[in-house]
Amino acid sequence: xxxxxxxxxxxxxxxxxxxxxxxxxxxxxxxxxxxxxxxxxxxxxxxxxxxxxxxxxxxxxxxxxxxxxxxxxxxxxxxxxxxxxxxxxxxxxxxxxxxxxxxxxxxxxxxxxxxxxxxxxxxxxxxxxxxxxxxxxxxxxxxxxxxxxxxxxx
Numbered sequence: 001x002x003x004x005x006x007x008x009x010x011x012x013x014x015x016x017x018x019x020x021x022x023x024x025x026x027x028x029x030x031x032x033x034x035x036x037x038x039x040x041x042x043x044x045x046x047x048x049x050x051x052x053x054x055x056x057x058x059x060x061x062x063x064x065x066x067x068x069x070x071x072x073x074x075x076x077x078x079x080x081x082x083x084x085x086x087x088x089x090x091x092x093x094x095x096x097x098x099x100x101x102x103x104x105x106x107x108x109x110x111x112x113x114x115x116x117x118x119x120x121x122x123x124x125x126x127x128x129x130x131x132x133x134x135x136x137x138x139x140x141x142x143x144x145x146x147x148x149x150x151x152x153x154x
Contacts, residue, residue, distance in 0.1 A: 001092045001124030002148040004055040011146040017130050019050050021078040021088040028110075032057075033075040034067035042067055048076065048123070049110045055090075055125065056097070056106045058118040068094050068121060076123065085133045085141070092126040092151075126151035 008015035022028045028048040036042050044064040049056045059065045068074065072095065078088040097103065097120040107114055114120070126148050131141040 001126050001151055003122065003124055004050060005053065007125045007128065007146065007148070008052075011128070014128055014130055014144055014146050017132075017144070018078070018088045018090070018128060021081070021086060021130070022048055022050065024081055025079065029079040031077045031079070032064060033077075034064050035071045035073055036063075036067060037070060046076075047110070049106050051106060051109045053102070053105065055123040057121055057123065058106070058110070058112070058114045059121060060115075060118050065119060069096070074123065084136055085131075085138075087129070087131040087141075089129045090123065090125050090127065092124045092148075094121045094123050096120070097122050 002010070004015070022030055028050060030046055030048050032044045032046045034042045034044070042063060044062070046057050046059070046064075049058075059068070072093040074090075074092060074094055076090045080087070103114070103120050106120060128146045130144045132144075133139075133141045
């Protein structure tokens, strides 16, 4: 799986578009899908943080965090824009980050002092899909996709 810097280097226009869609309301907003222990899906809103070093989120102790600790696969979808149905969808795996310096840098980018119980996760990207519409109700959209070359064999 690719970290955000690799994705941004390989597909700079898509990375720019993804960041715009996740941050369109000022703070990062997305819907995180995880896999429950019984194999079913679970969906949660989260506030991702995108920096030059990575794609992150602070997560409180919760079912979503237990899902990610047990099975690190995720799908993440940006909130819908107000006036058009543009979409951004990422899939991949996460890893917990214990590095205090990274935690400080991400907290500064998020403008938030995380509580001690909030764990920091980095989202590594296997796929990104962006759909662009000319206007609400337009069909079909224009799709752009990126697949991490290392994840194509998995």
